[in-house]
Amino acid sequence: PLVLGIETSCDETGVGIVRGRTLLANAIASSMDEHARFGGVVPEVAARAHLEAMTPTIERALAEAGVRLEELDAIAVTSGPGLAGALMVGVSAAKALAIALDKPLYAVNHLVGHVGADLLQGEGLRPAVGPVGEFELPTVALLVSGGHTSLLLVRDLVSDVELLGETIDDAAGEAFDKVARLLGLPYPGGPHIDRVAAEGDPAAIRFPRGLSLPKDMARHRYDFSFSGLKTSVARWVEKHEATGEPLPIADVAASFREAVADVLLTKALAACQDLGVPRLLLGGGVVANARIRELAAQRAEAAGVTLRVPPLALCTDNGAMIASLGAQLVAAGHAPSTLHFGADSTLPVQQIQVT
Ligand code: ATP
Ligand code: MG
Ligand code: FE
Numbered sequence: 001p002l003v004l005g006i007e008t009s010c011d012e013t014g015v016g017i018v019r020g021r022t023l024l025a026n027a028i029a030s031s032m033d034e035h036a037r038f039g040g041v042v043p044e045v046a047a048r049a050h051l052e053a054m055t056p057t058i059e060r061a062l063a064e065a066g067v068r069l070e071e072l073d074a075i076a077v078t079s080g081p082g083l084a085g086a087l088m089v090g091v092s093a094a095k096a097l098a099i100a101l102d103k104p105l106y107a108v109n110h111l112v113g114h115v116g117a118d119l120l121q122g123e124g125l126r127p128a129v130g131p132v133g134e135f136e137l138p139t140v141a142l143l144v145s146g147g148h149t150s151l152l153l154v155r156d157l158v159s160d161v162e163l164l165g166e167t168i169d170d171a172a173g174e175a176f177d178k179v180a181r182l183l184g185l186p187y188p189g190g191p192h193i194d195r196v197a198a199e200g201d202p203a204a205i206r207f208p209r210g211l212s213l214p215k216d217m218a219r220h221r222y223d224f225s226f227s228g229l230k231t232s233v234a235r236w237v238e239k240h241e242a243t244g245e246p247l248p249i250a251d252v253a254a255s256f257r258e259a260v261a262d263v264l265l266t267k268a269l270a271a272c273q274d275l276g277v278p279r280l281l282l283g284g285g286v287v288a289n290a291r292i293r294e295l296a297a298q299r300a301e302a303a304g305v306t307l308r309v310p311p312l313a314l315c316t317d318n319g320a321m322i323a324s325l326g327a328q329l330v331a332a333g334h335a336p337s338t339l340h341f342g343a344d345s346t347l348p349v350q351q352i353q354v355t
Helices: 032-038 043-065 084-101 110-119 172-182 187-195 227-242 249-275 290-302 319-331
Strands: 003-006 010-017 024-030 074-080 103-109 139-144 149-156 160-166 278-281 307-309
Touching: 003 043, 003 110, 003 319, 010 043, 010 319, 024 043, 024 278, 024 319, 032 043, 043 084, 043 278, 074 084, 074 110, 074 160, 074 290, 074 319, 084 103, 103 110, 110 139, 110 149, 110 278, 110 319, 139 249, 149 227, 160 249, 172 187, 172 227, 172 249, 187 290, 227 249, 249 278, 249 290, 278 290
Parallel strands: 003 074, 074 103, 139 278, 278 307
Antiparallel strands: 003 010, 010 024, 139 149, 149 160
8 A cells, every 4th residue: 555654753754655565755854953952852842843844744755756645545644652742743734634635544653653664675775784574573672762762572563562661761862862961962962972982991880770670660571761870970970070080971971872782682682582582673763873783783693583673764753664554554454543533642552553
């Protein structure tokens, strides 16, 4: 099926077009620059930016794919989770298109969309890790971004996704952004920490791994916590500044990055092992981190786990992954959503489609 997908859960306005598993267009506009001076995504600013970017981004996607709106078989849109005001812009646009064109509409889960990104194939499109075209289930999926740190068990993309764990406080990307700020690096901090860390010693400082959550705090077996790590970096920086010595930014960045990568991959591979699932899929903007991908590759190989990372352009938020999940729902014969759904900022991952 020929499906157009709309994504507006955070700061990216994404419109993608797919035909089944084939990627035809992936148009993205980002309001990241507008949030830089606030040091984080401002919901109101993001929502306004989506409204302005929506029509031009739809037009760009159609031009890129060489497709006319009338040819579409269905429209898919992110219903949640995400920023409520931002989601509402995408949901409204998708409903308007569906009504005007009289096309079926599929309201889908953003996190499951990240997994759907791995299905996509196209000319010049190569997974960041793993062979082209292979997508096997069940798989454990680790999704890490500015808003999410979630570990999923995907048995079936359109009917069976289970939450194994998620962050109980900050998301991994949020931790990167906050620590970057402590070190005087610009927002978004992830890429800057990555760059600076390359010159540093990851073993210079032993930051806490935040692995042993008190049992009563963790809701799931593989929950994450990053606020303790961030605080411990802040304390270390404060203590060091008191000595009057220059801050070893590279060593702090490298040691912090190592702690994040270690925690993420220890839990992800423990889940693979415990559940007897020899496959791990990574997704989300934080996967751009070089050390996370490197450590993932090393540990997966040692554990006999097949690692897959979609092309990095499809790891950050985009409309193509939403179109991909929509196409799978259509292909599986799922009924379209009614027009009564809304934006659900806390949509649980088990709910793959909102009807
Ligand atoms: P959502 O959480 O809804 O998916 P988002 O916009 O917060 O949305 P992304 O755009 O996927 O998430 O990712 C942005 C985050 O990824 C930021 O926190 C950024 O610092 C982080 N990031 C980007 N590149 C790197 C990197 N090389 N290393 C670590 N973190 C990175
Ligand atoms: Mg983003
Ligand atoms: Fe995302």
